[in-house]
Amino acid sequence: SDSDPLQDFCVGDLKASPSINGFPCKSAVSASDFFYSGLAGPLDTSNPNGVTIAPGNVLTFPGLNTLGLSMNNVELAPGGVNPPHSHPRATEAGILVEGSIFVGFVTTNNTLFSKIMTAGEMFVIPRGLVHFQWNVGKDKARMITAFNSQLPGTVGLPNTLFGSKPEIPNTVLTKAFKTDDTTIANLKSKFVG
Ligand code: GLV
Numbered sequence: 001s002d003s004d005p006l007q008d009f010c011v012g013d014l015k016a017s018p019s020i021n022g023f024p025c026k027s028a029v030s031a032s033d034f035f036y037s038g039l040a041g042p043l044d045t046s047n048p049n050g051v052t053i054a055p056g057n058v059l060t061f062p063g064l065n066t067l068g069l070s071m072n073n074v075e076l077a078p079g080g081v082n083p084p085h086s087h088p089r090a091t092e093a094g095i096l097v098e099g100s101i102f103v104g105f106v107t108t109n110n111t112l113f114s115k116i117m118t119a120g121e122m123f124v125i126p127r128g129l130v131h132f133q134w135n136v137g138k139d140k141a142r143m144i145t146a147f148n149s150q151l152p153g154t155v156g157l158p159n160t161l162f163g164s165k166p167e168i169p170n171t172v173l174t175k176a177f178k179t180d181d182t183t184i185a186n187l188k189s190k191f192v193g
């Protein structure tokens, strides 16, 4: 959903300041600007959520600048969860390359659409909707995701709500979640940092 390009390519000059629609074009371009090996994996998934994402977006692969797409390599340890999040600037498609995952997104009418996927299957997450992945298999899971934006952006719900700087006032969160200060303080303590 990015704007259409007006030239064949515009490899991003990341040292220049980004302007309204991405980065200025860098002047000397070669074949290597159009290849990126950062999605090869394997990734270390030994972290509390058991998920690691290697992004291939304009910031890691400047050749994507102005071309309106990007991809991630996402790896999940058994039981690992990619927490609920949304991408404000892109629809997401993904293919599960190995393993077995529970994938779901929630519509603006609050309906969850979900499935346990096996390797080889593809999914789509409509632009902006909250979604998550959970490795329900015994082995590592790996998927490649793709976005129709060079920089889809990620709004991670736990971080956004409980880890913003400065913090969202407790009154807002206790009312929103129909709970008390202690619960909110406990949640914040895990995300502010
Ligand atoms: C998975 O949801 C991803 O954003 O790569």
Ligand code: MN
Binding pocket: 085, 086, 087, 092, 131
């Ligand atoms: Mn996503």
